[in-house]
Amino acid sequence: LASSITERRAEVTATYKQEVKIKDWEPRNEVWGKNFPTEYDSYQLNSESNFASKYNGNAMIDMLEADPRLVVLWAGYGFSKDYNQGRGHTYAIEDIRNTLRTGGPENENEGPMPSTCWTCKSPDVPRVMNEQGVKEFYTGKWARLGAEIVNPIGCADCHNNETMELQISRPALVEAFDRMGRDINDATHQEMRSLVCAQCHVEYYFDKKRPGAEGSAYLTFPWDNGMSVEKMEEYYDNKNFSDWTHKLSKAPMLKAQHPGYETYLTGIHAERGVSCADCHMPYMSEGGKKYTDHHIQSPLNNIENSCMVCHKEKTAQLLKDVYDRQDKVIENRDKLEELIVRAHVEAKTAWDLGASDNQMEDILMDIRHAQWRWDYAAASHGASFHSPVEISRVISSGITVAQEARIKLARLLINLGYEGEVPYPDITTKAKAQEFIGLPMDKLETEKDQFLKTLAPKWDAEAKDRESKMPIIYNN
């Protein structure tokens, strides 16, 4: 029997020829797809954009419209201009071009964002990093690499082109592990099934003071002290780092960006060794063969293949389990959101009445910490299911701090002569909220239109030209 297996394997090696040879740094998903049509076909389904679950999904949803308080929380920062529900990997390029956050650059030296923004959007990234150097990749404006980076997230982001093994293609993850004294080479295969995602679904910041890389916006994961909300906060506090200064409260703010991997690690599924791929890329079968589903989406759109292999409950029950947890967690996250909006507005009132830096210092740090906690809970999109107990813990502590700020503000405001409660602003729609914080939306939209009509098509043309010179080598 044993020898029979070996024999069959040899046979197989002979029959299954690879249609094309995939070269190093090959960024084009359709080229890989020639060898792996099943996986590629399922990958193509990432372009579906019609599934909305209660809180997530791949439908296009304007999050600022759905919850205008976000505009106030992010006043003075790009996210207050535009923020949408994340969609499938195939939209990565389209969405980053479309978002008002990247502005309307007219040439490669313009625009609000650094080139680093491309890092998690495309398999062109490792290619360009290899060509230009890592530090160099992170230097300059976002528009600088527009013509280079055109293929949406795909095969080369996660796979070795020769063996198809999972592999890490982004330096930031390796560097972060290194600073924690760990080595990704020691990771088990099962861990790799989450670590490929941890290249992107993690909290990050742009280090502008990195020794040896001054002048760049060096992509860095703030994990040196640990991955908990407190440990990352400590990291940023120690570095005196802030992403921006809040437009109303003047607090030195932090933006938490999708700490998906960090929060997943604290949940029961990670504790039991379940990987991201187990739920988001379950096995499917076709022609009596199992393959990995490359339609990476909300598992709620595919409960049968994801959850039900491990859980025998009915689909409706499992859906209810997810929603129950999300509802319970998000109820208080919403409350915290409101409290922070109030704190920003109260702080602004205090400044307006002539508060001194000294009087405001503690209050602003409280606001910073409260919003960091809120964002850690909110931006880690799946986390109210991935790890509801930890996220609840984070939210509770956020509420405590937000309210401490407001207790101090209550005392301060009376001393400054303000009686009673500061009224809650009228921010019932996105438009009203953006007006409240003073954003010139028309201008932003015009610039973006302009960009999409002029510069973007140039990038595409240039890329098409470049790729036409990258041959596809067919095995005969």
Added chain:
Amino acid sequence: LASSITERRAEVTATYKQEVKIKDWEPRNEVWGKNFPTEYDSYQLNSESNFASKYNGNAMIDMLEADPRLVVLWAGYGFSKDYNQGRGHTYAIEDIRNTLRTGGPENENEGPMPSTCWTCKSPDVPRVMNEQGVKEFYTGKWARLGAEIVNPIGCADCHNNETMELQISRPALVEAFDRMGRDINDATHQEMRSLVCAQCHVEYYFDKKRPGAEGSAYLTFPWDNGMSVEKMEEYYDNKNFSDWTHKLSKAPMLKAQHPGYETYLTGIHAERGVSCADCHMPYMSEGGKKYTDHHIQSPLNNIENSCMVCHKEKTAQLLKDVYDRQDKVIENRDKLEELIVRAHVEAKTAWDLGASDNQMEDILMDIRHAQWRWDYAAASHGASFHSPVEISRVISSGITVAQEARIKLARLLINLGYEGEVPYPDITTKAKAQEFIGLPMDKLETEKDQFLKTLAPKWDAEAKDRESKMPIIYNN
């Protein structure tokens, strides 16, 4: 060896004889034990008092010593005098006699507590209820029934004496179901394995205005609107009910008492149909025969037989799972506790400075609601494991409300001329905390000693006499 095999085979098929006839209302556990020696032997182990887990267990622990803030939270209420870690069922009589909460009555018409306190402590209760009537049982002082109720919680509390089926022996549960439009007769066997516990491990209050039962302290479960923290709060608010008025803040307080069943229902294990008995009374086997472990204790003292029936993980991992959840939940519960202590002290300061009822009204309701939430989370002893997500939700909302009270207090205090923060009291020990709230501990302890030396022995003698006239009928 051979005979051992034969013997074991024989064991399995052996049928047992009923040694005695168990009469209706038989309260003596040792009598039942004659027919069911295996269950009785394990029941006897409830007298062990040496296991302490991180937060629970059966060891004797003075909770007020372990956490003196409790004294302040309960100022003006019995619990500030004395409160211990709950122990095994066999201690029920001993502990209720010993606690300073029941005082030192010198005769049947004295003492701080009503007779209703006995309801969940003994299988004598259904017997006496049957003899005297339910309303009558709930009428009068605790000392009135001292000689009647002497057997600790046992068989007749949960079993039918003829069929040994599980049955409900306490009217309060049936009445509560009735008011919710439900019928316990419809319960499945598996539900009964939790409902027998729900006779006692539930939130309750003494209704002194029950139509037709005026003058009694009628045991009532406040479930008419639902069992969630909000729904029970609504119930009490609508009734304008309060357990006591807080000694410092004068808030109209609620005491949550072990809503174990209510909170369990919101957790994943209940969702999956796991009953209390599955974890707290796992099957054991002796001599080839399965029996239900009647040593009802923390499952952490018996992980192999309880959790591992359903979970493959190692003992240490399962222990860690429990502690992880408890740690995360209790971290914020502790914070909430501190915030409420502060609120009480700040409210007292406001009164001292001449605050008006009108100014205090909202604040006191906030304090009431915050502490109700804290107690719901704390008193439901296992709940930070039974339902960590729901309990976290409750705690978050408690923090919000506690801090709202303190924001209002901050404004009020300044208006009353108080500058800065009200200092946190020195309550580092139980003694200091009890002094702070002005409790005459020496007097309470002397009275209790006196009671234990004089009245209690009389009860025992009287009971012995009564029971000696209750014959044990042996089957020949």
Added chain:
Amino acid sequence: MSKIINYIVPPKNWQLIVTVLIGLIIGLFLYIFYVSNAVSYLSDNPETCINCHVMNSQYDSWNHSSHRERANCNDCHVPHNNVFNKYFFKAKDGMRHATMFTLRLEPQVIQIKEAGIEVVQDNCIRCHSNLITDHRMLGLHNDYNNFREEERKCWECHREVPHGRVRSLSAGKNSLIPDVRKPIPNWINNIVNKIEK
């Protein structure tokens, strides 16, 4: 040669006692073998496993699984790479189970051991290799399937296959377990009853 025989054969005056003793030992062994239905242990019939009531809950869960018609206990729990290994493993396991059962050492919740895990995993793959083998990947990279086949246990995902998730001597206590042959022959029963009366 005769020296050796001389060495073994006991002195004349001992011969009777030794013969009787040997007879007794052989007799007792056969008796135990019989009483414990050990013969059946050598077969592939699942009923042999519930010879011991401790295996009842596994029998029951298997009996309700899709594998009942396709795979018996030994298909999963005994190595199938060669005949020698099969019986060696069975004997080894059988001895331990029998000993533990008789000495009443069985835990309330029986857990499969490391060696048993590997055997079972190999057997899952043996039957399902077609489904889980990605030939295209093999062509590329010979070790690719290691993960699917070795590192990860199939029942990490297929948690219900075939025994369900609730495990204890008492799980499935109401199941219909075939009545294994009565272990105590009538003549022994008669003797015992006579002695009692």
